[in-house]
Amino acid sequence: MMKDLFKVVRSRIGIDIQNPRKNKLNVPPGLLFKCPRCQSAIFKEEFELAGRICTKCGYHSRLTALQRLEITADKGSFIEYDQGLSSVNPINFPGYEEKVNSLIQKTGLKEAIITGECKIRGERCVIGIMDSHFMMASMGSVVGEKIARAFERAIDKKLPVVLFTASGGARMQEGIVSLMQMAKTSGAVALHSEAGLFYCTVLTDPTTGGVTASFASLGDIILAEPKVLVGFAGRRVIEGTIRQRLPDEFQSSEFLQAHGFVDMIVERKRMRHVLYRLLRFHKKEAVPDWIN
Amino acid sequence: MDKLTAWERLSIIRNPKRPNAYDYISSVFEHYYEMCGDRLYGDDRAITGGIATFQKLPVTVLATVKGKNLEQNKEVNFSMAHPEGYRKALRLAKQAEKFGRPVICLIDTPGAYCGVQAEQRGQGEAIAKNLKEFMRLQTPIISIITGEGGSGGALGLGVCDELAMLENAVYSVISPRGAANILWRDPQKEKDAANTMKITSNDLLKLKIADKIIPEPAGGAHNDVKMVCENIVEYLFEALKKNCKKSLENLLKSRYNKFRKVGMFNE
Numbered sequence: 332m333m334k335d336l337f338k339v340v341r342s343r344i345g346i347d348i349q350n351p352r353k354n355k356l357n358v359p360p361g362l363l364f365k366c367p368r369c370q371s372a373i374f375k376e377e378f379e380l381a382g383r384i385c386t387k388c389g390y391h392s393r394l395t396a397l398q399r400l401e402i403t404a405d406k407g408s409f410i411e412y413d414q415g416l417s418s419v420n421p422i423n424f425p426g427y428e429e430k431v432n433s434l435i436q437k438t439g440l441k442e443a444i445i446t447g448e449c450k451i452r453g454e455r456c457v458i459g460i461m462d463s464h465f466m467m468a469s470m471g472s473v474v475g476e477k478i479a480r481a482f483e484r485a486i487d488k489k490l491p492v493v494l495f496t497a498s499g500g501a502r503m504q505e506g507i508v509s510l511m512q513m514a515k516t517s518g519a520v521a522l523h524s525e526a527g528l529f530y531c532t533v534l535t536d537p538t539t540g541g542v543t544a545s546f547a548s549l550g551d552i553i554l555a556e557p558k559v560l561v562g563f564a565g566r567r568v569i570e571g572t573i574r575q576r577l578p579d580e581f582q583s584s585e586f587l588q589a590h591g592f593v594d595m596i597v598e599r600k601r602m603r604h605v606l607y608r609l610l611r612f613h614k615k616e617a618v619p620d621w622i623n
Numbered sequence: 624m625d626k627l628t629a630w631e632r633l634s635i636i637r638n639p640k641r642p643n644a645y646d647y648i649s650s651v652f653e654h655y656y657e658m659c660g661d662r663l664y665g666d667d668r669a670i671t672g673g674i675a676t677f678q679k680l681p682v683t684v685l686a687t688v689k690g691k692n693l694e695q696n697k698e699v700n701f702s703m704a705h706p707e708g709y710r711k712a713l714r715l716a717k718q719a720e721k722f723g724r725p726v727i728c729l730i731d732t733p734g735a736y737c738g739v740q741a742e743q744r745g746q747g748e749a750i751a752k753n754l755k756e757f758m759r760l761q762t763p764i765i766s767i768i769t770g771e772g773g774s775g776g777a778l779g780l781g782v783c784d785e786l787a788m789l790e791n792a793v794y795s796v797i798s799p800r801g802a803a804n805i806l807w808r809d810p811q812k813e814k815d816a817a818n819t820m821k822i823t824s825n826d827l828l829k830l831k832i833a834d835k836i837i838p839e840p841a842g843g844a845h846n847d848v849k850m851v852c853e854n855i856v857e858y859l860f861e862a863l864k865k866n867c868k869k870s871l872e873n874l875l876k877s878r879y880n881k882f883r884k885v886g887m888f889n890e
């Protein structure tokens with residue numbers, strides 16, 4: 332039990348005290364996926380085949396927004412919103428434009444989120460998918476604006492919203508402007524909720540900081556993928572403050588559920604079905620004849 | 624069945640073979656999706672809650688859970704909820720209100736948990752808030768006592784438009800053992816207390832606290848779970864039809880009156 336308690340801590344530090352030989356696997360590093368949760372090294376091929384899931388512990392690893400869209404939305408149903416929005420440099424942060432531009436080149440994305448409308452097994456919804464490969468999906472003006480607009484469109488069209496969250500938090504390079512995106516997006520969630528519409532969040536790896544402290548935590552129903560990292564403050568920050576090592580489960584989806592903040596932990600292969608069912612539950616026309 | 628005493632009924636509903644919330648939920652409803660957490664402190668396994676469909680109608684289900692063995696009972700704390708259980712129930716009830724889903728409560732608990740941490744986190748406040756909020760919840764609430772209706776712990780899910788009891792269920796202000804202890808300072812007089820305190824479904828119907836008795840097979844629900852579930856379905860079907868038809872004003876007024884009129888006195 333105590334052994335388990337520190338497993339993740341070690342894995343995050345990057346060494347395995349229990350099994351030092353594990354650290355000296357003589358396989359070219361490109362061929363292996365090293366699980367941040369359980370420390371196992373598994374062949375990339377096996378990992379990819381499992382849908383980017385650790386076959387040892389079930390940790391659900393990161394997907395790109397496009398990969399996520401493909402396994403979530405009905406084929407050909409996605410209509411993207413606000414493709415044209417791109418970052419400026421609100422506080423003239425040195426090197427910010429260059430960083431954004433190089434990420435645009437590298438990832439083929441314009442920003443850290445795609446938003447739009449799609450169908451999930453025929454059920455229409457507004458969808459947003461954050462992509463941690465773009466500046467750790469930190470929330471600056473563009474992310475905030477796209478989310479606010481997505482909710483506003485959902486209100487106009489009386490549609491539910493499904494949001495896949497992943498983020499390092501507010502985007503430091505945009506300073507106080509990024510902090511305000513938390514309030515802005517939360518305001519949009521509030522209006523959508525007041526309109527009696529359904530909002531479902533799916534917490535994916537990693538959901539942290541200002542995103543956890545805003546729209547990610549405000550879903551009518553909050554789902555999470557297994558073993559992913561969800562929290563407000565970073566583990567190292569907390570460990571530094573309290574001068575203690577934190578337990579294994581700390582800030583995992585399971586930890587969050589036990590502490591009352593996650594409704595359901597859903598495996599990737601069931602996600603589409605669960606979303607479909609939740610969308611059905613919240614459809615006004617779902618009321619059967621016998622009740623009237 | 625009228626011949627059975629309260630004490631005999633108690634032994635039926637405390638039988639470990641008696642169906643629990645999950646047994647009822649899985650055959651009365653479809654597509655039960657369990658939701659966790661109070662968004663404040665924890666997830667109390669003593670109360671389960673979630674969304675399901677009843678005859679194709681989306682409903683929110685809230686239920687106290689008894690375990691079938693020691694291991695399960697440890698997990699659900701012998702069905703004695705902490706404040707986070709009542710707060711989860713309230714959160715899900717408010718969600719049901721937002722989306723216009725009726726709420727169905729299944730109650731089988733010896734009572735709310737009595738302990739230091741439960742007090743620290745405000746057990747009294749949690750139950751009180753449920754009574755107040757359920758009283759004004761803008762969607763129909765149907766509650767069924769399926770076994771033990773233990774005091775405030777049961778009432779925390781018991782403010783409703785209609786209350787039904789399974790035939791052998793009981794509903795009481797305190798456990799018979801507790802009553803014996805307080806009234807006669809002798810917990811051994813549990814049996815006398817049970818038979819004195821008017822706690823059976825028939826008593827409650829006569830006192831106009833319960834609105835309906837749902838029949839059980841001879842010997843108790845465990846002898847024919849399917850039959851009991853069919854009876855529950857039939858009851859819910861009628862109760863929902865009746866209460867979903869009411870205007871909101873009418874619904875809340877009659878819910879208020881259901882409790883407002885309880886009390887006996889001379890003046």
Ligand SMILES: [Zn+2]
Nearest residue numbers: 366369385388
């Ligand atoms: Zn792993």
